[in-house]
Amino acid sequence: MSKKRILIIDDEPDLVEVLRDGLEAQGYIVTTAGDGEAGLAAARTDSPNAILLDIAMPKIDGYEVCRLLKADPVLGKIPIIMISAKAQAEDIRQGKAAGADEYLPKPLQMRGLLKTLAAFATA
Amino acid sequence: MPPEDVEKSEALARQLIGGNRQLYTVEHRYQTKAGEPLWARTTATMVRDERGRPLYGLVMVEDISERRRLDQLKDEFISIVSHELRTPLATVTGAIDNMQSGVLGPLTDKQQHYVDLISRNAERLNKIIHGLLDLSRLESGRARVDRRQVSLPPLLREAIQSARLQTAGRVTLEESIPEGLPAVHIDPDLMNEVFANLLDNAARYARSRIVVRAEPFDGQESVRISVHDDGPGIPQEDLCRLFNKFEQIRRPVGSGYKGTGLGLPICKEIVALHAGKIWAESTVGAGTTFHLLLPQGAGGEAGGERNAA
Numbered sequence: 001m002s003k004k005r006i007l008i009i010d011d012e013p014d015l016v017e018v019l020r021d022g023l024e025a026q027g028y029i030v031t032t033a034g035d036g037e038a039g040l041a042a043a044r045t046d047s048p049n050a051i052l053l054d055i056a057m058p059k060i061d062g063y064e065v066c067r068l069l070k071a072d073p074v075l076g077k078i079p080i081i082m083i084s085a086k087a088q089a090e091d092i093r094q095g096k097a098a099g100a101d102e103y104l105p106k107p108l109q110m111r112g113l114l115k116t117l118a119a120f121a122t123a
Numbered sequence: 124m125p126p127e128d129v130e131k132s133e134a135l136a137r138q139l140i141g142g143n144r145q146l147y148t149v150e151h152r153y154q155t156k157a158g159e160p161l162w163a164r165t166t167a168t169m170v171r172d173e174r175g176r177p178l179y180g181l182v183m184v185e186d187i188s189e190r191r192r193l194d195q196l197k198d199e200f201i202s203i204v205s206h207e208l209r210t211p212l213a214t215v216t217g218a219i220d221n222m223q224s225g226v227l228g229p230l231t232d233k234q235q236h237y238v239d240l241i242s243r244n245a246e247r248l249n250k251i252i253h254g255l256l257d258l259s260r261l262e263s264g265r266a267r268v269d270r271r272q273v274s275l276p277p278l279l280r281e282a283i284q285s286a287r288l289q290t291a292g293r294v295t296l297e298e299s300i301p302e303g304l305p306a307v308h309i310d311p312d313l314m315n316e317v318f319a320n321l322l323d324n325a326a327r328y329a330r331s332r333i334v335v336r337a338e339p340f341d342g343q344e345s346v347r348i349s350v351h352d353d354g355p356g357i358p359q360e361d362l363c364r365l366f367n368k369f370e371q372i373r374r375p376v377g378s379g380y381k382g383t384g385l386g387l388p389i390c391k392e393i394v395a396l397h398a399g400k401i402w403a404e405s406t407v408g409a410g411t412t413f414h415l416l417l418p419q420g421a422g423g424e425a426g427g428e429r430n431a432a
């Protein structure tokens with residue numbers, strides 16, 4: 001089984017570092033982008049198996065990134081897991097409405113994240 | 124006034140005249156002639172003669188628009204703050220998570236101890252943030268409430284089952300829940316939070332046994348649910364403080380558990396939204412019972428006895 005590639009789109013460098021360490025320790029290849037615009041570009045060039053997407057970001061927010069990606073015939077197939085500090089039921093509904101395949105509230109539990117990735121980062 | 128509000132008020136007024144209710148309080152949104160929203164709180168009661176026949180109705184209407192506006196500002200404020208708090212917290216728990224799962228290699232015993240301690244406290248902080256946000260929405264009446272006819276036995280059994288998993292055999296959970304219980308008009312997700320917190324508390328304090336009982340009450344008008352534990356009990360003078368925010372009366376000995384003290388206030392708000400009642404009875408040394416009264420059907424409407432509960 002070849003290594004799966006995960007793209008993290010989040011504007012918090014500290015959290016990105018931590019997530020990267022955790023995922024690499026599990027054998028994932030991790031690429032990152034610090035805002036929505038860079039994220040859209042990276043989704044094209046990095047060909048990830050799944051995307052971890054923050055919501056509150058400068059320029060283009062996560063909802064919009066999600067909508068744009070899901071509208072694309074090729075990129076639309078990449079599973080998107082939204083990760084956000086907006087953790088109330090209402091926020092989760094909104095994330096799913098934007099097309100997210102899964103929504104994990106921050107703080108993330110690494111165990112839960114790995115389980116979700118194992119389920120989604122398959123193709 | 125929206126038509127469903129008119130219906131609600133009429134139903135309440137009929138109950139008042141019929142004598143099924145002493146007093147009601149509702150909050151409604153109106154529109155001024157200029158098209159501005161206006162919130163009004165109506166309190167109504169019936170004055171009767173010595174033989175209980177209605178003499179006249181007493182109605183008080185207050186303009187509460189300003190309070191509503193402040194509630195909304197408070198909600199927004201708490202919602203922004205909680206997002207800002209959770210973001211750095213996420214990095215802390217992520218880093219600790221990595222250390223716990225050995226990403227940085229083995230830890231010494233003392234390091235492991237510190238890591239566990241940070242993890243526990245970060246989790247507690249997260250719970251407080253969550254609880255504050257929930258409570259603020261409930262208090263200002265802006266929580267999403269999705270009420271429907273719900274059969275209680277499966278809902279209760281599910282809550283009991285997850286409590287069983289949590290207690291891992293340390294206490295036994297018994298139930299007395301008749302199948303023929305009348306359905307209640309509730310938001311199952313919200314009510315599940317109430318059950319979960321009562322069971323969580325009971326499990327923390329019980330010596331060996333928890334009993335959950337459900338029964339029709341007041342004819343078939345409402346359903347009473349009670350959660351009993353054989354724990355240390357709560358002194359009489361502390362009973363009335365239980366439902367205050369951040370109130371933690373006494374910690375279970377030696378458990379090191381630190382809750383948020385927000386569980387019961389949240390329960391109280393949720394129950395009040397359903398025009399129900401929640402209260403506790405306790406005997407020091409013998410145990411504690413929390414009772415929950417849920418009116419059946421849509422009769423007791425949201426906000427009905429918000430402040431009277």
Ligand SMILES: Nc1ncnc2c1ncn2[C@@H]1O[C@H](COP(=O)(O)OP(=O)(O)OP(=O)(O)O)[C@@H](O)[C@H]1O
Binds near residue numbers: 320328365387411
């Ligand atoms: N079954 C019980 N027996 C004895 N004391 C209780 C019982 N249930 C609640 N209490 C007391 O009431 C306090 C408040 O309970 P509440 O559920 O509001 O908060 P908590 O349980 O401390 O925190 P959290 O719900 O966030 O875990 C508890 O700290 C405890 O002192």
Ligand SMILES: [Mg+2]
Binds near residue numbers: 320324
């Ligand atoms: Mg509690």
